[in-house]
Amino acid sequence: MQNYTIFVPRLLSKKEYFVSGHRACIGCGEALAVRLACKAMGQNVIVANATGCIEIIASQIPYTSWKVPWIHTLFENTAAVASGIESGLKAMARKGLKADKGTKAVAIAGDGGTVDIGLQALSGAMERGHNFLYMCFDNEAYMNTGIQRSSATPFGASTTTSPAGKVSIGQFSWKKDMPAIAVAHDIPYVATACPSYPFDLMEKVKKALSVKGPAYIHIFSVCPTGWSCPGDLTIRIGRLAVKTGIFPLYEVENGIYKMSIDFTELRPINDYMKLQGRFRHLTEDVINQIQNKVVEKYEELRRKSVISDAVESGE
Amino acid sequence: MAQRVGMEVSVAIGEIVKLANTDVVSAYPITPQTHIVEHLAELVADGELDAEYIPVESEHSAMSACLGSAATGARTFTATAGQGLELMHEVLYVASSMRLPIVMTVANRALSSPLSVWSDHSDAMACRDTGWIQIFVENGQEAVDNTLCAFRIAEDNNVLLPVMIHLDGFHVSHVIEPILLPEQSQVDAFLPKNNYPLPLDTDKPVAMGDFGPPVIYTEAKWAQEVNLRKSKETILKVWQEFGKSFSRYYKPVECYRCEDADTLLLTMGSYSETAMTTIDKMRGEGKKIGLIRIRLWRPFPFEEFRQAVKDIKTLIVLDRAISFGGPGGPVCSEIRSALYSQNNRPEIVSFIGGLGGRDITVAGFEEIINSGMEIAETGSDNEFEIFGVRE
Numbered sequence: 163m164q165n166y167t168i169f170v171p172r173l174l175s176k177k178e179y180f181v182s183g184h185r186a187c188i189g190c191g192e193a194l195a196v197r198l199a200c201k202a203m204g205q206n207v208i209v210a211n212a213t214g215c216i217e218i219i220a221s222q223i224p225y226t227s228w229k230v231p232w233i234h235t236l237f238e239n240t241a242a243v244a245s246g247i248e249s250g251l252k253a254m255a256r257k258g259l260k261a262d263k264g265t266k267a268v269a270i271a272g273d274g275g276t277v278d279i280g281l282q283a284l285s286g287a288m289e290r291g292h293n294f295l296y297m298c299f300d301n302e303a304y305m306n307t308g309i310q311r312s313s314a315t316p317f318g319a320s321t322t323t324s325p326a327g328k329v330s331i332g333q334f335s336w337k338k339d340m341p342a343i344a345v346a347h348d349i350p351y352v353a354t355a356c357p358s359y360p361f362d363l364m365e366k367v368k369k370a371l372s373v374k375g376p377a378y379i380h381i382f383s384v385c386p387t388g389w390s391c392p393g394d395l396t397i398r399i400g401r402l403a404v405k406t407g408i409f410p411l412y413e414v415e416n417g418i419y420k421m422s423i424d425f426t427e428l429r430p431i432n433d434y435m436k437l438q439g440r441f442r443h444l445t446e447d448v449i450n451q452i453q454n455k456v457v458e459k460y461e462e463l464r465r466k467s468v469i470s471d472a473v474e475s476g477e
Numbered sequence: 478m479a480q481r482v483g484m485e486v487s488v489a490i491g492e493i494v495k496l497a498n499t500d501v502v503s504a505y506p507i508t509p510q511t512h513i514v515e516h517l518a519e520l521v522a523d524g525e526l527d528a529e530y531i532p533v534e535s536e537h538s539a540m541s542a543c544l545g546s547a548a549t550g551a552r553t554f555t556a557t558a559g560q561g562l563e564l565m566h567e568v569l570y571v572a573s574s575m576r577l578p579i580v581m582t583v584a585n586r587a588l589s590s591p592l593s594v595w596s597d598h599s600d601a602m603a604c605r606d607t608g609w610i611q612i613f614v615e616n617g618q619e620a621v622d623n624t625l626c627a628f629r630i631a632e633d634n635n636v637l638l639p640v641m642i643h644l645d646g647f648h649v650s651h652v653i654e655p656i657l658l659p660e661q662s663q664v665d666a667f668l669p670k671n672n673y674p675l676p677l678d679t680d681k682p683v684a685m686g687d688f689g690p691p692v693i694y695t696e697a698k699w700a701q702e703v704n705l706r707k708s709k710e711t712i713l714k715v716w717q718e719f720g721k722s723f724s725r726y727y728k729p730v731e732c733y734r735c736e737d738a739d740t741l742l743l744t745m746g747s748y749s750e751t752a753m754t755t756i757d758k759m760r761g762e763g764k765k766i767g768l769i770r771i772r773l774w775r776p777f778p779f780e781e782f783r784q785a786v787k788d789i790k791t792l793i794v795l796d797r798a799i800s801f802g803g804p805g806g807p808v809c810s811e812i813r814s815a816l817y818s819q820n821n822r823p824e825i826v827s828f829i830g831g832l833g834g835r836d837i838t839v840a841g842f843e844e845i846i847n848s849g850m851e852i853a854e855t856g857s858d859n860e861f862e863i864f865g866v867r868e
Contacts, residue, residue, distance in 0.1 A: 208549075208677045210545060221684060221687040222689075223688065223690070223693050224693075228684050231677040231678060231684075232683075232685070233545070233685040234686040234687065234688075235686050238537070239537060239568065241538075242545070244545060245533070246541065246553075247546065247548065247549055247677060249529035249531050249545075249546055250501050250546035250553070253500035254549065254550065257498075257527055282535060282538075283535075283537070286533055286538055287538075290532065290533075
């Protein structure tokens with residue numbers, strides 16, 4: 163992160179591997195994140211994609227946005243498919259049936275495909291130690307099917323299956339801490355990222371690809387359609403999620419936590435929430451409850467972390 | 478020279494998968510299949526088979542890992558049974574639709590509930606619409622031979638479809654039989670290297686498993702159907718060549734003492750061998766009875782089947798699965814449908830028996846045949862007869 167305090171887009175490759183022409187909604191944070199991740203990965207990867215927004219927007223026969231080998235099979239099995247790809251390449255290279263090009267298997271899925279229905283396959287693949295990268299693009303609900311809650315939906319958010327109502331505040335449970343679950347598998351690399359911090363995201367993707375063994379990146383992907391916010395606020399809302407401490411950016415290398423960016427003072431969460439229709443119904447009491455939880459979680463993370471060189475004020 | 482050696486059938490299947498120089502084995506334990514993947518694990522652990530062995534966390538992932546592996550062009554094997562096959566169910570459709578040549582042994586097992594680890598054909602019949610090639614075998618030698626043929630059929634570039642080899646759990650999987658395993662050189666001569674035409678490869682990126690709107694879905698499914706039907710040509714060719722190399726011949730519909738028979742019993746799987754003993758006995762008594770077995774269940778061999786039953790009066794079908802609330806056994810219902818348009822069709826009597834490992838003895842088959850012949854004369858109000866049930 164400290165290397166990128168100056169905006170240096172000229173240093174980036176102009177090559178794209180996830181190209182335009184797809185059907186994502188205006189302002190889609192996930193499509194942007196996928197594009198940046200692909201730019202960082204380059205062409206020596208095979209992508210296994212779970213069913214979800216990215217899969218349907220970019221692969222309708224006879225079109226594709228993918229310029230790297232890409233496979234979609236089902237919703238919950240992407241980590242297992244990636245296991246098979248990695249094993250197939252490894253066996254054939256070892257037996258001299260195909261050249262060893264060092265191609266990496268990469269699995270991508272949304273939050274539903276990762277934290278809910280795909281969790282078992284992901285856990286299995288991480289535990290077995292396959293040499294692969296798994297990226298979860300988290301837009302905090304099942305957006306492809308029409309904004310239903312997942313276990314990654316934040317407390318209090320109104321979705322179509324956790325609607326705010328006269329006797330309901332919306333989502334009734336706290337967001338599942340998927341990066342912590344990945345860390346608990348004792349894998350070499352876990353990180354969080356957000357396309358509002360593009361260089362940080364790309365740096366982490368590159369690092370994750372270079373690791374031998376399983377790597378997991380959890381990527382915060384703003385969804386204007388599902389969150390009821392203007393499409394031109396995607397970058398700002400992503401930044402606010404980080405600056406309020408709602409979605410801290412950090413990495414965990416061989417079990418050691420490091421904040422990618424740390425704030426001396428967090429912005430109040432309402433700066434983030436008030437821009438989104440999904441939180442509009444929340445009372446001050448509930449917002450305070452969420453605020454306390456966010457601060458508590460953030461402090462817990464700081465305590466676990468070695469101090470980062472990148473300390474910023476929250477402003 | 479290859480020698481006949483007594484070994485457990487599951488072990489023999491592991492040996493032939495090794496001789497086929499399989500690249501990736503994905504494995505999850507389930508009775509009565511487990512000895513197959515256990516033996517493969519030993520072969521990999523001892524360095525006798527150079528393969529990636531993926532000990533997955535479920536059958537759903539077992540088949541999913543096979544998708545990924547086969548898509549890279551690696552020779553891919555797995556095995557399962559009963560509930561495991563059911564857990565894989567949605568993945569099975571993807572394997573065939575994406576034309577991934579995966580070979581899977583299914584040690585046929587009944588489905589819960591009540592829990593039963595014993596054999597019947599409920600699991601096999603539940604996946605008859607998944608688009609796989611399905612081959613039934615009756616003993617260990619057939620299992621070994623057809624597993625080898627399965628790799629060649631699946632990977633043939635005119636086919637590129639996954640193949641299931643069905644053998645009855647315990648009755649075949651766990652018995653020790655004299656097995657003739659081929660020499661490595663014979664296998665190498667029979668089975669060419671896997672040459673998957675469009676693998677996932679960075680030199681030539683492909684997109685597999687795209688999203689198909691209504692404008693293309695019907696065409697995709699029709700292409701799949703044409704492909705599966707057409708695979709029969711290759712299956713017959715592979716069996717023919719196998720016969721030439723190994724002197725054991727396989728056919729889509731196998732007949733036993735069918736010459737001049739007026740009544741035929743139809744069975745699938747291991748119970749056929751008991752049924753043969755019954756046929757011998759009844760033939761000895763001068764009855765004109767024979768046995769047919771459907772070996773190739775998918776693609777269904779309409780032509781060969783119709784030919785086999787064209788001159789008979791009565792066909793007695795034994796199913797080892799129930800289509801609940803429907804026409805009875807799935808095999809019999811397909812047989813009836815296959816013969817409906819024929820001018821000279823036999824009387825068809827449907828029996829269901831042998832569920833969840835319940836044995837049918839030589840005397841039991843005699844009872845089925847005798848009461849089948851009687852029903853053919855007198856008729857029955859039942860859609861099917863259930864054999865040996867205590868009411």
